[in-house]
Amino acid sequence: MMKLKTKYLLFVAILHGIALVLTYFIFRENRWLFLVSEIFIALSLVVAWRLYRQLIAPLKMLMQGIEAIRDKDFNVRFLATGKYEMDQLISVYNQMIDQLREERTLQEQQHFFLEKLIQTSPTGIIILDYDGNLQQVNPRAQQLLKTLPSLLSEVKALGSGDSRSISLNGVNTYKLQKSHFIDRGFPRHFVMVEELTAEILAAEKNVYGKVIRMMAHEVNNTIGPVNSIIASTLQAQPLDAQHRSALEVAAERNQHLNRFMRNFADLVKLPPPDRKRTDLTAIIKQVALLMELPAKDKNIRFRFHLPAQTVWVQADSHQLEQALINIIRNSIDAIGREGDITFSIGRDTLEITDTGGGIQEPASLFTPFYSTKPDGQGIGLTLVREILLGHGWDFSLETYGERDTRFIIHFR
Structure with a gap:
């Protein structure tokens, strides 16, 4: 397709060519009029050339700006020329390029921050591709997938917007939460894997600690006096063999119950390790x-x-x-x-x-x-x-x- 500047030059050349031919046929009998007409045509060519340069310059500058934007180079700015129309165009372009540069800088900063946040997050983050296959994981998720290979099947089985808690090895408990975002007009899913083990264990230990302490208190308050009474009875009273044997069995069972409760108490009273x-x-x-x-x-x-x-x-x-x-x-x-x-x-x-x-x-x-x-x-x-x-x-x-x-x- 013919460019606009080519069309303009072709139009000017044809127009002045026709003018030259017409003046030749009209004023060929009068040499002075013919000469004056030629001077006017020459001046017209000069004016047309200057108009061409003034009109084409903004287009050239606009094309340079478009090339810079196409190359994602937002550092190209133009200086004012002193011509009103040209300076208006330059001002609009410079404002636009400044805005684009600021937005790109902000976007890069946000992207860097988000990437850093994902990589250092204690929560496992798994990003899937359009087909639901594993595409990207952060270090925590990579560690979890290495120690718990079955975690990936749990992730794929989870529906978008769903969350659930799982315990895959009887020790650690994890909360899986699946969501999606739009990438190039199509949904993609990501899963956040948060370990709940510490919180659950702390709550669990708090509950069974209270139960064990209450049981130990009640058992000790009962066993002490009962064993004292049994010991006194065995020493102070003449007993037949059957009653003596029954009391000895009762005392032994009390001791067994005491050891039983001591095992539970050891669990609650476990001190921090002296490493x-x-x-x-x-x-x-x-x-x-x-x-x-x-x-x-x-x-x-x-x-x-x-x-x-x-x-x-x-x-x-x-x-x-x-x-x-x-x-x-x-x-x-x-x-x-x-x-x-x-x-x-x-x-x-x-x-x-x-x-x-x-x-x-x-x-x-x-x-x-x-x-x-x-x-x-x-x-x-x-x-x-x-x-x-x-x-x-x-x-x-x-x-x-x-x-x-x-x-x-x-x-x-």
Whole structure:
């Protein structure tokens, strides 16, 4: 397509060409008139050329501005020329380019802030593409997906605008909230994964702590006087064998009840860990030696995959020992008879694997007072949880296959 300036020049050339031809035929008999007419045509050409330059200059400047905008270069500004129409155009263009530059700077700052916020957020953020597949995750979400592979299936199953709380390993509880935004005219979804574990555990501990303290108070107030009366009766009164035996059994049951309540009280009174440089390998061997007899009675073998060199961790050795004892007891009970318990140390991890029947209700494992054993108190794994969380360690208890259940502790 012919450009506007080309059309203008062509029009001027044709118009003056026709004028030259006409003056030649009209004034060829009169040389002076012909000369004057030629001078007028020449002046007309000069004026037309100057008008062309004055008219085409704003267009050229406008094209330069359009090219700068197309290249997203908002730093190109024009200087005033002293011509009214031109300066009006330049003023409007400069205002527009200044506004665009300010908006782009503001947008870049907001984008940088949002990106920084997403990357440093303690909440996991998962961004999906148009097809609902994983596209972008922040570091926290990446960590969660690595430790909880089934989290992604929960995310995909969630509807837009929905939220739910889940517990995938019986230890940590997460709140998933799914929403969407418009990108290029089409909806895209993102999911926020917020860990509720600390809040839930604090509320849970507050509740069962009050219950245990109330129970311990009532039991102790009852057992003390009753045991005193029984002891006095056994010493002061001549009793037949049947009554003496009954009173001795009652005293023993009271002592058993006292020990029962002391186990609960230990859970509530667990002190903060006194963390020191501790030999992890030595602790494992010491606990295994302590639990060897109960394991042998059920034909359960201990196997060790431990490094030759010493492995050091920052831990409260007494609490860590108590936690390992409870884990091993749980594994022995899960196996029943005939099996293996394997201890493996990896990079910043301790893995205790048993060949038991697996976990039936993983979500309830670390719930206080929950037990699958008829005579269980349901505080063993709860105490383990409190000790490990007190150290700031991550852990999991999962069944990976038939006769393959693993308790994994991640030291940090």
